Amino acid sequence: MNALKGIRILDLSRVLAGPYCTMMLADFGADVVKIEPPNGGDDSRSFGPFIGRESAYFMSLNRNKRSIVLDxxxxxxxxxxxxxxxNADVVVENYRPGTMEKFGLGYETLKEVNPKxxxxxxxxxxxxxxxxxxxxxxxxxxxxGGIMSITGAEGGEATRVGASIGDLAAGMFTAYGVMLALFHRERTQEGQKVDVAMLDCQVAMLENAVARYAISGSSPKPLGNRHPSITPFAAFTAADGQLIVGAGNERLWRKLCQIIGHDEWLDDPRFSDNGQRTANAAxxxxLLNGVFVKKTVKEWLCLLEGAELPCAPINDIEKMMADPQIKAREMIVELEHPSAGVxxxxxxxxxxxKTPGKIAAAAPRLGEHTKDILAEVKEKAQEEAMLWPQASGH
Known part of the structure; x- marks a missing residue:
């Protein structure tokens, strides 16, 4: 059984934030009815890359859903x-505020249709x-939201995070909000509105940047791959590339010094504790790069992993997809699409x-389920019409 089996979600969202939210819910069994406008549907159906005529972008965000076209x-x-x-449990939309009200379909209207x-x-x-x-x-x-101002090379310009974290975070927080609202409704039978702002989500994820500014009065700047308050916790240059090493406490710092053959650094007042190491990070x-450059990434990973010291190669997407841990956790899956293939x-x-998620169906073609969903609407309306005479007789 899926965790959200029996929950129906009407998905009016498009492109990324909303569809990512509803995909997360669909993966765990929610019946997500994707309501798309005529003349092209969700904008992301026109975003590349394409497999034949199908958008891989769209397909990656809309699996396990059904599509109906409504104007x-x-x-x-x-x-x-x-x-x-x-007969729905949830409506999800990512229009600009006020748009649904212009359609005459805002929350105040819809809760009159269905109070829950x-x-x-x-x-x-x-x-x-x-x-x-x-x-x-x-x-x-x-x-x-500030995240670009702390991202990028040290001393360099502000940089956009490579993944669309503004959209993705909002999608995840919206799914979180939906689950909280469903839990509340389970206890009280009461529906409600969930209001999520992309900008708010960026601020919520700033980790310790707000605290650092509040204490120091100075806005944090990009530090490249170096952690702002833990040292050494960064990327280092080996003979044939870079690797990540994270010595996040004193025990790991001592172990690192021993592995690389520089026990004397343990007595160096510049590196006596994490605060001093961070103050003297440059x-x-x-010094560390001068050591790491003497061996290859593979050689260092072998030594560091053998000592259980946190480390990693910097994978590109091809290497990530081939990684045995990624495969073991089934984090890259193959899905058969009726026109795009695998x-x-x-x-x-x-x-x-107990209730694992499941990727059961490829992203729908535009309006693929319109007839089926309209038939369900008609059937429900007929059932309700048959019940009214009984209700009026009591």
Missing amino acids: LKKEEDKGVFKELVK IIYAACSGFGDSGPYRQKPAYDIIVQAM QLMA VKMPGIPVKLS
């Missing part, structure tokens, strides 16, 4: 949507505040022992 500017299709809401509905809105800046109506993309919130990094994509990172 919410038309009264007839609005009526169909409201019928779907009657959970309405999750994921937008750039949320449903309050002076930026409420500003448009946003991933790079916009990465820039405004000097220590230069598609590779990331697997499910949360492993549940």
Whole structure:
């Protein structure tokens, strides 16, 4: 059995943040009905790379879902949507605030249709505040949220995080909010609105950067691959490439000095504790690079792993996908798509022992399930019509 079996989600979202949220929920058994506009559907269906005519981008975010085409500017299709809401548990949308209200389908309207509905809105800046109506993309919130200012080479310019963490974090927090709301409803039978802002999520993930500024009064700057408050905890240059080494406590620092043959550093006042090592990071990094350059990455990994000292190669995507740990955890999966053929994509990172997730179906073609879903709506309406006479007789 899947953890979310029996939960129906109406997914009005598009591109990345919302679809990532609903994919996470679909992976654990929720029936996600992806409601797409006519004339192309979700914008990401036109994003490359492509396999034949199918977008690999779209397919990587919309597995385990069903697709229906509705034009919410038309009264007839609005009526169909409201019928779907009657028997749904969750509505997810990532329009700019106020858009659903313009359609006449905002939370206040939908909770009259179904008082138990959970309405999750994921937008750039949320449903309050002076930026409420500003448009946003991933790079916009990465820039405004501060994360770009602490990312990049030391002394270099602010840099966008390589993955679209502005969208992905918002998708994950929205899924988290939906689960909290479902848990609350289970206890109280009460629905509610979930309001998630991409910018808020960036701030929530700043780790210790806020604390460092609050204490020092200086905004943190990019440090490349070096940790701001733990040393040595960084990338080092070997004879044929780079590797990561993390000596996160005094025991590991002593072990590292022994492995590389520099026990004398243990008595050096510049490196006597983590605070001193961090204050003198530039000097220590230069010394360590002078040692690491004498062996290959593979040779160092063998020595360091043998001593159980945290370390890693810096994998590109090809090496990551070939890694035995990634394979063992089924984190790259293959899925058969009816027109694109075999598609590779990331697997499910949360492993549940009793109710595991499952990738059961490829991303739907535009409107693929429209007839089936409309038939379900009609069947439900007929069932309710048959029940009304009974209800009026009591």
